[in-house]
Amino acid sequence: MAEVVLRNIKKSFGPVDIIKGVDIDINDKEFVVFVGPSGCGKSTLLRMIAGLESITDGELSIDGKRVNDLSPADRGIAMVFQTYALYPHMTVRDNMGFSLKLAKVPKAEIDRKVNEAARILKLDPLMDRKPKALSGGQRQRVAIGRAIVRNPKVFLFDEPLSNLDAALRVQMRIEIARMHSDFDATMIYVTHDQVEAMTMANKIVVLQGGIVEQVGSPLELYHHPRNRFVAGFIGSPTMNFLDVAVKGVAPEGITIELPGGDSLTVPVVAGATKAGDKLTLGVRPEHLQEGSGDGKLTGTALVVERLGGATYAYVKLDNGTMITAEVDGNSHIKVDDQIQLGVRSETCHLFAADGLALAQSARHPLADVGRGNPGAH
Amino acid sequence: MTTLAPASSAAVAAKNNRQVDTRPLLWPSVIVLFLWMIVPLAMTLYFSVIRYNLLNPALTGFAGLENYTFLLDDPTLWTSLWNTLVLVGSVLVITVVLGTLFAVLYNQEFPGRNVARLLVIAPFFVMPTVSALVWKNMMMHPVYGLIASLQSMVGLQPTDWFTDYPMFSVIVIVAWQWVPFAFLILLTAIQSLDSEQKEAARIDGAGPFAMFFYITLPHLSRAISVVIMIETIFLLTIFAEIYVTTSGGPGTATTNLAWLIYSVGLLQFDVGYASAGGIIAVILANIVAFFLVRTVSRNLQQG
Secondary structure, eight states: OOOOEEEEEEEEETTTEEEEEHHHHHEETEEEEEEEEETHHHHHHHHHHEEEEOOOOOOOETTTTTTTOGGGGGGGEEEOOOOOOOTTTHHHHHHHHHHHHHHHHHHHHHHHHHHHHHHTOOOOOGTTTTTTGHHHHHHHHHHHHHHTTOOSSEEESSSSSSOOHHHHHHHHHHHHEEEEEHHEEEEEEESOOOHHHHHSSEEEEETTTTEEEEEEHHHHHHHSSBBOOOHHSSSSOOOEEEEEEEEEEEEEEEEEOOOSSOOOEEEETTTTOOOOOOEEEEGGGGHHHHHHEEEEEEEEEEEEOSSSEEEEEEEEESSSSSEEEEEEEEEEOOTEEEEEEEOOGGGOOEEEESSBBOOBBBBOTTOOOOTTTTTOO | TTHHHHHHHHHHHHHHHHHOHHHHHHHHHHHHHHHHHHHHHHHHHHTTBBBTTTTTTOOSSSSSTTHHHHHOOOOOHHHHHHHHHHHHHHHHHHHHHHHHHHHHHHOOTTTTTTHHHHHHHHHGGGGGHHHHHIIIIISSSSOOHHHHHHHHHTTOOOOOOHSSSSHHHHHHHHHHHHHHHHHHHHHHHHSSSOOHHHHHHHTOOOOOHHHIIIIIIIHHHHHHHHHHHHHHHHHTTOOHHHHTTTTTTTTTTTHHHHHHHHHIIIIIIIIHHHHHHHHHHHHHHHHHHHHEEEEEEEHHOOO
């Protein structure tokens, strides 16, 4: 199939720069997810790969060929839209065969390909219906079928599951992931839903404000976020950030003073950091537990949300900072209780004043594991 | 559930008791509308079966179907029916085709689009008599007309449009007036076309022509059927344009059914004869309306 290479891609609408120079390498048969907050340019980037938006500057190549100026139909891509974008006056069969009909493929050949796609997607009983007689999930399936029939080098998905209900979304997520392994196709998937990103991707591209914040495997982003934005964006509930002062620097890590006076040595590469510097400590809610760890934080629980398996406690620390902790579902904590939270040093992240993370001394063992290629690297 | 059942059925009963028969409240409107329709229809029917000529008051009495037999034997009736058909058909084709093309064109982004759209719609705001006068005296006049002066500029003999091509001229005027209507309806329809659908078609390899025929035109089919229905109802009774320009002539070249009824009733003052013509027009209009409403409602249900 095909690799997709973006080199210094830029997009401007008049004086407004939407995409500010993006470099991404997408390998053959990879499942890449573009994720970011709304307005970050992820959909624009996908539409530029599709050829629906012109490329202001930079170079885009698919399968080793520069495609900047090719029309969408000639790029060897197929796209699945958020609103499905089926042709309402055509039957499912005609919808799926439309691209082949335009390409003047013989009728028998069209039928063969359409029936093949229908069989894969279990659409056989629906082939003569119009889109309006289908449910949301079925329409999504037809849209995917329309993409499969074109036999593209690269599949593009633009938030394809946003219009489905939660149960169907999980089901379609699994189907798309399975489709990826069945077809061995390169897929680029845009979403704002980090669960979709984490579960489906081999490689996640986190975008913000038209620039790439980080590219990496899902667990690499989770355990080794490059900066504060990625750390806050990946993971739910979002990471807690605390202002801390450096007490000492040693080869095994940086010793910081937690709010409340406790000391904690975080195993990171100190670099130019020295005692007295101000840093930001990042610790995920799921890495805080009641009791004591390597260091402790104390405060008052203002809100307690019980989800059954886990309990979210929104805690006001004694210095006034709000943090979130995911404590055990069987915890007896109540609103207004005093609570002591333990921090484990190896789960902590430290961010310098410019937002960049200080590199961790030890790489997480799963950081290079993606879906579908267990044990690679 | 069982304990709730009696309570809820009691509530339903109470609601039924409260319900009053609202039909009498509709009667005033229904009666007014019914009279509005039935009185002129009954009078026309009555006039059509009596001898009633304003120029000959002595001629009275029941005529039976005499007016109708005279009318059906009159070749002018068949000419006028054919003319009506030609007029309505041609104007429909011209307005739908031009309206669709304009709608596609003016849906594109270009500087001054709003002004251009306004100019396309403008003819719709001109009264039929005024537009007919403008066309007659300023556009198609063989001496003072714009077309004549353009023709003489390139050394051609100016055409006397209303003498040489009377029906064509009337069709041009009426079509000019009705293109804006088709344009307006079709433009709003085209704007509701999902942009992702067009993008999907682009990825599927649709060029401008395939896009128009496979995506845009099917999307417009409902709007086009609405345009055809509404225009047909108005075009069947075209009168002012003919009155101002050709007066049904030369001969009967531009006599449609409306003009025929007018000329028999109010130029020859044969009320009975004209009423018979009126009844035929009513029957024709009903036949057309029956088919149109059926087609359109089927189209609308599909969508």
